[in-house]
Amino acid sequence: MDPITAEILRIGISESAKLIFQKVLSKNWMKEYTGGRSIVEQLLSLDIQSDYIVKHISRAMKMRTIHSSENDVMLNSIYHPLTIHREGKNIKVDDKFLLSDNNITNIIGFAGQGKSTILRKILLESIKNGDKIPFFMELRKIEAKGIENSLLSIIEELGIKTDKKSLNSLLSSGNILLLLDGFDEISSKMRMDILSEIISLNRRHGVQIITTSRGGTEICTESNIINYTVNKIKRSDIMSILKKLSESQEVEEDTLQQIFHMLKGNTSLVETMNCPLLVTLFYICYPHLDSIPDSATEFYSKLFTTLYFRHDKVKNYKRERKSDIPPPEAFNVFCALCFKSIYDNKQDFTELSLFEYTKQSLALCGANEARPEDIAYDFVDITCLIQRDGYDRYVFLHKSIQEYHAAEYVKSLSLEKKRQFMGAILESIQNEPKLSATARYLYEIDKENTYELICKPLCERYGIDKYKDNEEFYVEKLYTELMEGVVYQLHSFPDNVKKEELSSEEIFHRGISSIGPFNSSISPLFIFSSHYKGEQINLYTDLLIKEAIKKEYLEALFNMSGIIYSIDSVEPDNKLTKKMYYAKLSDVVDGLNKKEYIKKMIMEITSALHYDVFSSNKALIERKNNALSDIFGL
Secondary structure: OOHHHHHHHHOOHHHHHHHHHHHHHOOOOOHHHHHHHHHHHHHOOHHHHHHHHHHHHHHHHEEOOHHHOOOOEEHHHHOOOEEEEEOOEEEEEOOOOOOOOOOEEEEEOOOOOOHHHHHHHHHHHHHHHOOOEEEEEEHHHHOOOOHHHHHHHHHHHOOOOOOHHHHHHHHHOOOEEEEEEOHHHOOHHHHHHHHHHHHHHHHHHOOEEEEEEOOOOHHHHOOOEEEEEEOOOOHHHHHHHHHHHHOOOOOOOOHHHHHHHHHHOOHHHHHHOOOHHHHHHHHHHHHHOOOOOOOHHHHHHHHHHHHHHHHHHOOOOOOOOOOOOOHHHHHHHHHHHHHHHHHOOOOEEOHHHHHHHHHHHHHHOOOOOOOHHHHHHHHHHHHOOEEEOOOOOEEEOOHHHHHHHHHHHHHHOOHHHHHHHHHHHHHHHOOOOOOHHHHHHHHHHOHHHHHHHHHHHHHHHHOHHHHHHOHHHHHHHHHHHHHOOOEEEEOOOOOOOOOOOOOHHHHHHHHEEEEEOOOOOOHHHHOOOOOOOOOOOOHHHHHHHHHHOOHHHHHHHHHOOOOEEEEEEEOOOOOOEEEEEEEEHHHHHHHOOOHHHHHHHHHHHHHHHHHHHHHHHHHHHHHHHHHHHHHHOO
């Protein structure tokens, strides 16, 4: 038995799981859920119960981090309680934390904030304190198979004899919690399929689902999904995380006190270390840094070299580099590997595919004489930026590591090649999100070239470069584009709703199934704005959603005459025709005389965006060009 599984058994998770199974089984089961009940009965078998812990829970509880790069660690040994918020209310995800309802809940956070760790903590607490049987899945691993089929496979792998009918019965019983990690890591072509399945599972079965995602993805703007956002960590959080890290004894004993002393008087450093990943990386790298970074981007720029050299500086560090290529060349190869893999939408590797990607990256850097196996070994065992994750599987320490170093590769290219690569990025970010973060990092580390070759062409494509020529015309046109096709999908023909009778949330859930779709064509421009926090952020969409779910809009929707439309829809299961009702958001806006207000808000967003991504960059380049002319006569 591996140490993690032994630890899980030691702290009583196995006994807790048994209690959940017994608790669920003791409920009053309706006759139509007999098939689902049979699955729970089988879970009480000692062998199957053991497999549920060893094969399913144990896998999710194991963590491989850069400060424990040699061994898996148990979640609880590294977890620091993080907080999430919704509508101004903060909630700490700590011991005994539970979310128990029949909703879809989505936890939003930026790179390295700990979304996946929070979801694993929810899994642990659900077993210890909940009344539903939890199942944890990483969406990128199951996107091709789908959620329901993957859940069936998990259950069958435990040795349970079942079928789809019994599984559906179990899902409908209200006794299952689905924890789905990493919606943002699903390939763009599969996202809508997975989102549709998530919504369908919840609507058909009422099953509780909790997901995680970076901000700005499709699930974040879907109606009827409750979004929580992970808070940035504070100074006290940083101190607590550092104390946990110091227990690993990965660095010198006095490092912790040195960092504590530095944090007391350095607000900029606290703001830079705004997520657990950066705190961990800073802790590991601190003894070897020549200067303290002022931003996450500056820190990432030092990361590879710092880790590549640390075996020369850390006492008792026994691993030696296998490759003899110079460190700057190793950095270039790593960056090429990051770009090639992210361009292929690849975040994990087998040993064979890692060697192949490394071989291609060596060729891209003109270093064909080096052995790809050796340099791949160094990436895994020396830098730990690529890590072993189970049998014959390798993953980047974090997706942001891959995204940043992919940007470094493009930055290093000659101008002619840079035009080609940035042209490819320009086309990609308009159609899919895989290179959005890389484009943002490029904007931060190679601003002028990125502006000229990506940002400026986008401004011209969306006409924002001409915005100041006729602001009113641009806003009117944009208003029409944003409103076009946005509808409230209704459960049925609405009854009248009396003022103050119901809350806006009650009105929404009673009558509305969804709102949308929203026009996201201008979203790529926000990658280069000061508002960028994740892929596909769109302040226009945020504005419309906030307006559309206000109580006055919902009351108007249910009380206005002549704005409800219907279409006949054929049900795929039984071929019966059903009436579908909907209302246009633009009709509700007109009925409330809100058009001018919304146009005013659109103008504020557009004016800020124009300055952010176009006029400020244009003015900066002009100032630099004038200085070159004045000083050098060029």
